[in-house]
Amino acid sequence: MTNDELDLDPGALAARFPKDFGWGFATSAYQIEGAATEDGRGRSIWDTFARVPGAIADGQTGDVACDHYHRYRDDIALMAGIGAKTYRFSVSWSRVLPDGTGTTNERGLAFYDRLVDTVLAAGITPLVNLFHWDLPQALQDRGGFADPSVVDAFAEYAALVAGRLGDRVSDWMTFNEPAVFAFLGHADGIHAPGLQDWPTALRVADNELQAHAAAVAAIRSRVSPARIGIAFDMNQVVPATDTDRDRRAAAQWSAARDAWFLDPLFGRGYPQLGLETHGAAGHLHGVELSDPPPGDLDYLGLNYYRRDAVSARSDKPFDWTIEARPGTEQTQMGWEVAPDGLRDVLGALHHEYAPREIVITENGAAYPDTMDPDGRVRDENRMHYFARHIAAAAEALAAGVPLTGYHAWSLLDNYEWSLGYTRRFGLVHVDFETQARTLKDSARWYGSLIAAGG
Ligand code: FCB
Numbered sequence: 001m002t003n004d005e006l007d008l009d010p011g012a013l014a015a016r017f018p019k020d021f022g023w024g025f026a027t028s029a030y031q032i033e034g035a036a037t038e039d040g041r042g043r044s045i046w047d048t049f050a051r052v053p054g055a056i057a058d059g060q061t062g063d064v065a066c067d068h069y070h071r072y073r074d075d076i077a078l079m080a081g082i083g084a085k086t087y088r089f090s091v092s093w094s095r096v097l098p099d100g101t102g103t104t105n106e107r108g109l110a111f112y113d114r115l116v117d118t119v120l121a122a123g124i125t126p127l128v129n130l131f132h133w134d135l136p137q138a139l140q141d142r143g144g145f146a147d148p149s150v151v152d153a154f155a156e157y158a159a160l161v162a163g164r165l166g167d168r169v170s171d172w173m174t175f176n177e178p179a180v181f182a183f184l185g186h187a188d189g190i191h192a193p194g195l196q197d198w199p200t201a202l203r204v205a206d207n208e209l210q211a212h213a214a215a216v217a218a219i220r221s222r223v224s225p226a227r228i229g230i231a232f233d234m235n236q237v238v239p240a241t242d243t244d245r246d247r248r249a250a251a252q253w254s255a256a257r258d259a260w261f262l263d264p265l266f267g268r269g270y271p272q273l274g275l276e277t278h279g280a281a282g283h284l285h286g287v288e289l290s291d292p293p294p295g296d297l298d299y300l301g302l303n304y305y306r307r308d309a310v311s312a313r314s315d316k317p318f319d320w321t322i323e324a325r326p327g328t329e330q331t332q333m334g335w336e337v338a339p340d341g342l343r344d345v346l347g348a349l350h351h352e353y354a355p356r357e358i359v360i361t362e363n364g365a366a367y368p369d370t371m372d373p374d375g376r377v378r379d380e381n382r383m384h385y386f387a388r389h390i391a392a393a394a395e396a397l398a399a400g401v402p403l404t405g406y407h408a409w410s411l412l413d414n415y416e417w418s419l420g421y422t423r424r425f426g427l428v429h430v431d432f433e434t435q436a437r438t439l440k441d442s443a444r445w446y447g448s449l450i451a452a453g454g
Contacts, residue, residue: 008387010445014453016394022405023450024086024124025079025427026362028132028176030062031414033092035069039107042098044134045144045185049192058420065415067435072115074437078428079411080122082443083450087124088361088407089115090132090176091161100136101153109164116168127171127407129231130158130215133181133192140193145204146186151211158215159222166223173301173361174215177233178208179261187283190418198283209264209292216296230265231301231361234258234349236341240311240325249312249320252277256317265295266353281318299404300353301361304345304389306331307338331385332366332423339388346396346403357404363389364409366416366423369440377429377440386442390449408446412437 030046050061068075079087093100095108112128119126131154135144139153162172175181184191186201195201216228237254239246255273263271269291278284309325324336331337342363349358365385369377386408397403413426421432427443430436 007391008383008445010449011452013387013390013394014449016391017397017453019454021453022086022125022359022407023446023453024084024088024127024405024407025411026088026407026409027068027411027414028090028129028134029092029095030065030132030134031410031416032066032068032075032412033095034062034064034067036061036063038069039095039111040098040105041092041108042094042100042105043137044092044094045137045140045192046134048137048140049194052194055190055194056418056420057422060415060420062415064432066412066430068412069111071435073118075411076115076118076122076124078437078439080124082427082439082447084124085450086127086171086405086407087119088127088129088173090129090134092134093131093157094134094136094138096160097136097157098138100139100142101156104160109160112161112165116165120168125171126169127173128161128165128169129173129176130154130161131174131181132176133185135193144193145181145207145211146200148207148210150207151214154211155214155218159218162219162222162226166219166226170223170225170227172219172223172226172228174212174228174230175208176231176361177303178205178212178230179257180233182208183257198278198281199285199287202278202283202287202289205260206287206290206292209261209295210290212265212295213293227298229297229299229301229359229361230295231303232258232261232265233303233305233362234262234345235305236307236338236345238307238309240309240321243312245312245315246310249317250310252317253310253320253322262349262353264292265297265300266355267294277317281316283318297355299357299359300349300355301359302346302349303362303409304342304360305333305363305365306335307341309336331381332368335365337365337385337388339392341392342389343392343395343399346393346401347399350396350401355402357402359405359407360393360403361405361407362409363406364425364427366425369413369424369429371429371438375438377438379440379442382427382440382442383445386446
């Protein structure tokens with residue numbers, strides 16, 4: 001066998017994980033469901049943002065996306081065929097509460113009932129994520145996540161969904177990537193709601209931490225046993241060069257972003273270096289931070305994709321660039337492929353915060369796939385990406401990290417936010433004209449890995 005084949009040997013890789021390891025897939029509502037105006041769904045901030053001229057690379061919306069709202073049975077059958085044991089999906093808040101609070105939409109709830117029943121009937125364990133960025137527009141009109149009233153609204157929504165699905169679902173997640181939602185949506189302006197104001201972003205982050213705690217309590221009072229977590233995206237942050245300036249910038253960025261959420265979630269309050277960094281940049285102007293309660297997590301979800309190199313332009317905090325180092329292997333996103341970073345981030349989380357369990361809640365890669373004349377998608381680059389990251393996860397496991405699951409991002413090619421349909425992350429190819437699904441080679445490979453694991 002060549003080295004490449006050895007890398008990809010599913011039997012050898014699977015043998016490094018316990019038999020009950022949670023292999024699965026992750027998706028999110030706005031990226032796949034479509035049916036944007038059907039059955040009483042209310043608008044979300046992504047419906048609004050996707051229509052802002054210039055906001056989305058191809059000018060497209062998630063109105064139809066993968067039409068999963070109508071094709072979920074087939075999609076779950078595909079997932080079951082690959083052998084998935086767990087499926088992480090999100091609920092569209094405005095589908096079940098069109099105004100964000102108050103009147104419930106029975107037809108929206110019924111969709112998630114059917115979805116959960118179908119997932120369970122396929123022998124797959126559902127993991128329900130409450131928030132993957134698609135805030136009801138009605139709530140945004142009242143200040144969105146920057147307004148403290150969102151905390152009660154989120155708890156009400158969590159109670160509704162947990163009350164409805166909690167007889168069948170015990171695995172929950174409150175937020176997907178709260179830092180991306182807060183910072184990209186409210187400081188960088190490249191995600192919905194498209195604001196560019198750091199104080200607002202830090203208010204949003206503060207309210208997310210409060211809303212997380214309120215939702216955990218709401219779920220726990222309705223679901224037993226419940227296993228509740230949050231998915232935090234943490235890539236490996238390194239200084240671009242070995243200068244003091246870059247090293248300081250990398251430490252400041254980690255504190256102002258990753259520790260900004262993780263420290264409070266693990267009961268430590270906001271990190272001092274993060275406070276100094278945001279403070280020096282003027283981001284805390286007029287912001288009254290709360291004292292967020294600990295996250296009460298049964299597991300920490302980790303979304304990991306890449307290595308980020310921080311390069312300081314000056315000594316001023318936030319006057320830096322964060323990107324892949326030139327000359328490194330990169331995916332179509334321009335993200336540096338760094339499997340050893342996954343091993344190291346897992347180790348760092350374990351040592352720094354000691355969560356009871358860690359679940360890799362997303363990991364995957366976009367490549368410009370092509371379909372060959374024989375109808376096959378030979379996505380070897382993606383297979384290698386997965387194989388190397390799963391091997392890195394195995395190393396972390398062997399080193400004592402309490403890793404219990406892995407969700408490949410993503411089941412289907414889908415709506416990649418501000419990049420529209422221009423990036424394909426699926427293990428299953430989607431023809432967006434016909435909605436035809438085709439398993440890529442990576443899906444077959446992942447299937448053989450799961451099968452080899454027993
Ligand atoms: C993560 C998101 C997910 C998807 C992947 C590529 O940040 O959670 O929805 O866009 O990146």
